[in-house]
Amino acid sequence: MYISSNRLKRYIRNSDRIDFISMWNKFTIHSAEIDGIEIKGNDINKVVVAKVKTVEDHPGSDRLHLVTVDAGTGEDLSIVCGAPNLSVGMYVPCALIGGSLKGLPKVERIKLRGVYSNGVLASEKELGISDNHTGIMELDKSYQIGEDIKKYIPIDDIVVEIDNKSLTNRPDMWGHYGIAREVAAITGSELLPLDIYDEIEELKSLNVKVEDTVNCNRYSCIEIGNIKAREASIEMKVFLYYCGMRSVSLLVDLTNYLMLELGTPMHAFDSNKISSIIVKNTGDNELDFTTLDNIKRTIPKNTLMIYNESEPIAIAGIMGGLNSEVEDDTNSIILESANFDATSVRKSATALGLRTEASSRYEKSLDPNLTVLAIKRFIYLLKAHDNDIVINSRIEDVYPNVLNKSVVTLTKEMLKKYIDAPLDDDQVKSILNSLSFEVEVNDNEYIVTAPTYRSTKDITNAADIIEEIARIYGYDNLEPKPLKLDLVAPISDQKYELEYSIKKYIATNTKLSEVHTYLWYQNDVLNKYKIDKSNNLKIANKSDNSILRDDLSLSLFEICLENSKYTNEYGIFEIGSCIKGEDEERVLSILDVCSNQNVSEHYQNLKQLIYNLIKTLRNKEVEFVPAKTSKSYLQEDYTLYILLDNEVIGYISIIDKKLSRDCNKKAEIINVELYQEKLLTIDKESIKYIEPSKYPITNIDYTIILNKEELYGNLEQILNKYEHKYLFNYRLIDTYMDDVKKITIRFNIGSYDKTLTGDEITSFQNDLINYIKENGYNIVDKK
16 A cells, blocks of 8 residues: 655644654554655656747657747747647646656757757656656646746655555554554654535435445445536645556546545445435345446345445445446536445455455445545535535435444553553553543553544454554563563373374374364264264254264274275374263274285284384383274274273274275275373383393394284293293294294393303203293294
């Protein structure tokens, strides 16, 4: 958004005392971020008012003219010019020799087609005040010949660009008057009131009806006639151009000017085309509508529109219609000044793909109390251009959603706690008064009443008031101080810490992806697989999918049904809540989707994952024992309980093929669950340090043969009972399945006193082999 410093000076008393260059640095600190500053008019020098005395054709060109002008220099100047609009008696801007224009750093005496030109007659574009370059700018004949053009046209200006994002929560600053209020507060200056026309009588009533009182907060309008002036003042045109808009006509320019001044958009309808105004929603209907830019658009459902009886004439808060536009010969208008719901405007603008200057402001939640003020200000400015206008009606004002001032209580204790600045009551009151806040000072508190333009969404609580005080006082004036507080160790949340540790371990040691599912079942999944959960707790007032889950793995299976459309092998996990009876339990569930060819490998990998996880968390070893499951969707033959300290803390199994084949015909799904509450009850075993031997360790591998159905746990129990003075430890190396199960064990032997001899190693081997055979197992012959 572009801001003209020239315009701000009009609103501030003694504004000449303000340095409008350095002030913007303060503005960035106190109010909003400045994106850039541009000094206008620096490149326009020695340009004066001149009168055209003669215009003749150039003898050596069909396009050029020989022009004689009186520029107040004491003698007429001969200038070669190619503009088509020159005429005798015309007042024009003339750049003298040594002067400069936009795009022409220095004006020099040059020869054009054999004739010397002693200056340049300038267009509006060359003066930098518009993009019009169709001809020489025609000046008002009241201007004094020879005077600097800048005396009559406000070419010199300081224009700043403010970052729109920093104004999102400040709708009051989307106009120059709101910015001027901030500048006045920052600089300790006085904000002047706006000049308005306040002599409007109770004339005829306009036929206005607001049907959608939800999305139309306020609708004000008035009829103005006998409008004869067609063009805005040069001052207003330059202002609009510097702020990024172009001059169209007096009426359009005035509505744009008011939008840039007060921040509230306005719209003018040709009153000869309007018989009544109805503000209503399109409801469930779509309609075709041609907007002012002559584009036919399809208006979506639930769009707020302005109607002339049954005919749409404007998209509320976005753009007017071509069927009611103000034309060159329009002499009577209905002036709309309204306030529409921010969300409604944003949704409609997004649906239409039509973001306008008006919609961007309405989306910020404008103050509805500005609508009547804007009308009175418009009339004042219009009368300054055309004093013969006639007010044909009263101000019609429909105000269904009245906005009141926000009242906030701020305790002095809270103010001191937050900013701890040396501010007395008078200073606090002065700061807030400078922002037009009303302040009632009590013994221990301030009762602050914010103006309505700060009450739409900005000022809601005491912290907002503190921010206002701190920013105007100056953040750079606040003394940095260390926080004074008691250092208390936080209360440990064992459940949170356990879950975090599990997630971290899985994330760093596997390729499983974490998911988050809903707390309720999908009815279609339960029905498809005939899983009865009718006795579960249900969500009240929810007709569909109301059954709360008691099995997290089923929720993860719903995710698998969706993800298997895109990939064949993946793994997911979640730590979530299950509702069992009236109790909530936390469960870790893992689903590993793999091909049936790799299921054995994945099954063993998940067992190893659980083993390592528990070893890391509790420094204990889990056991896997055969189990019978109550879950109908699991294969019982592959179901193992996970035991820790003889307590069941979970299971591992494979999901039934009738479910897994719906993910992929060749897929198997391995399922693991760990019960967090049970894991919490088991203490971590302290790590015991064993001094390593300084003598060499010998590793001996033996492959022991088991029956195909026998569990490794049986062999492990027997090996745990074996004792030998040279045996340090053993561990499982590999498992191989054919007709029998072959388990490879690595035994680590040695001594703390010496290096073992060959005979001692052989003696250990013979003793171990005999022990294994005595317990009914055979060893694969290494030969």
